[in-house]
Amino acid sequence: MSCLRSHVGLPVAAGVLLIGLPYSISLAAQWLYGWPNKPGYKKYTEALKPRRIYCLARAVLESLKYLQYGRLYFRWKSWYKDDENSKHYAKGISYGRRGNKLDLYYSPKVDHAKAPLVVFIYGGAWGSGDRAIYCLLARQMAEELNATVVCPDYSTYPKSNVLGMVQDIADCLIWVKASAQKFNFDQDNIIFIGHSAGAHLCSLTTLFLIETREELFIEASKQQDISRCVKGVIGLSGVYNILDHYEHEEMRGIEYVSTMHKAMNGVQNFSYYSPTHVLNTFSEDKLKRVPPFALLHGTDDIIVPAKSSTKFSELLSSLSLPVSLYLLPRVDHTEMATDLMAPDRPLYNAIYSCIKQEYTKFIKKS
Ligand SMILES: *[C@@H]1O[C@H](CO)[C@@H](O)[C@H](O)[C@H]1NC(C)=O
Numbered sequence: 001m002s003c004l005r006s007h008v009g010l011p012v013a014a015g016v017l018l019i020g021l022p023y024s025i026s027l028a029a030q031w032l033y034g035w036p037n038k039p040g041y042k043k044y045t046e047a048l049k050p051r052r053i054y055c056l057a058r059a060v061l062e063s064l065k066y067l068q069y070g071r072l073y074f075r076w077k078s079w080y081k082d083d084e085n086s087k088h089y090a091k092g093i094s095y096g097r098r099g100n101k102l103d104l105y106y107s108p109k110v111d112h113a114k115a116p117l118v119v120f121i122y123g124g125a126w127g128s129g130d131r132a133i134y135c136l137l138a139r140q141m142a143e144e145l146n147a148t149v150v151c152p153d154y155s156t157y158p159k160s161n162v163l164g165m166v167q168d169i170a171d172c173l174i175w176v177k178a179s180a181q182k183f184n185f186d187q188d189n190i191i192f193i194g195h196s197a198g199a200h201l202c203s204l205t206t207l208f209l210i211e212t213r214e215e216l217f218i219e220a221s222k223q224q225d226i227s228r229c230v231k232g233v234i235g236l237s238g239v240y241n242i243l244d245h246y247e248h249e250e251m252r253g254i255e256y257v258s259t260m261h262k263a264m265n266g267v268q269n270f271s272y273y274s275p276t277h278v279l280n281t282f283s284e285d286k287l288k289r290v291p292p293f294a295l296l297h298g299t300d301d302i303i304v305p306a307k308s309s310t311k312f313s314e315l316l317s318s319l320s321l322p323v324s325l326y327l328l329p330r331v332d333h334t335e336m337a338t339d340l341m342a343p344d345r346p347l348y349n350a351i352y353s354c355i356k357q358e359y360t361k362f363i364k365k366s
């Protein structure tokens, strides 16, 4: 009897594992984050395709890796709450047209008077993120770079779309120009550092400002003024071509659950919001005003493949624009940011040494 039961049990268990589990995970993910945007029943046909089910389940299971950051989570939670630390930073300053907030961090070691300013833009697939999560990163960055670091929140989807995010980041630069006296930093020496979607937004904002785009709803003279102060852009594991990234999402089966296509106002606007495409439309005169770029990317990144940075670097070079590319072996997508949060993280020194090298060049040139 027990022998028979175990014979029945095995296929049932295998069935649950190989079919039930992936189907439940994938359907839950699609229910929560969005079905394929095909009309009527077709969306369910698309949603139930075995390839999509298995790819999605894999992507969800891969995200369980984030559990390893539990300890880091408690560290930033307690650091951010601890008033003792507040002598090194100013928290919750309102800026810009949408009333978003930013935090500002001083370098705890050097006299911060007239220190250069780093604007750090976090990632989160254009749909999530919170400046509090990056308190440890911003604090360490201020110390490592002898800089004052500003970390703003911006209106992610569904609060806003990509244009709103670019407007927010441009507003943040306007705040920087207006607040330099009060907070005592060098407003003419600004470096953008962004991770993932944040690297995309830093690049796109820089290029839109060079073009003095009307859709930013910022006076042209002001746009030119702030764009002149950006001395360099450091992109960490960034997306620079939205269409390429969409194809990568399709391959992973996550294109409909991802916020990207919604944040970009649909597939037809992908090139419009791709730094690679915008650069290709630039005149000689505008190209001259593009600041130097440094692109860092982990070769173990499956969320945004390193090819994204390689291709952007090739494009910048082909336009005779200054760019440095660092492909870091055995670094994945999240480590590129989490390992900048504490000196005991395994890749802390490796990543900071690349950032410092480029940062010093950018600051010196100006
Ligand atoms: C920061 O300042 C310290 C002490 O003055 C110096 O040794 C270090 O090289 C500086 N780092 C950078 C990135 O400028």
Ligand SMILES: *[C@@H]1O[C@H](CO)[C@@H](O)[C@H](O)[C@H]1NC(C)=O
Pocket: 163, 265, 268, 269, 272
């Ligand atoms: C997106 O594309 C559509 C169709 O081409 C266009 O009408 C619309 O203005 C675009 N929106 C933005 C914000 O780029």
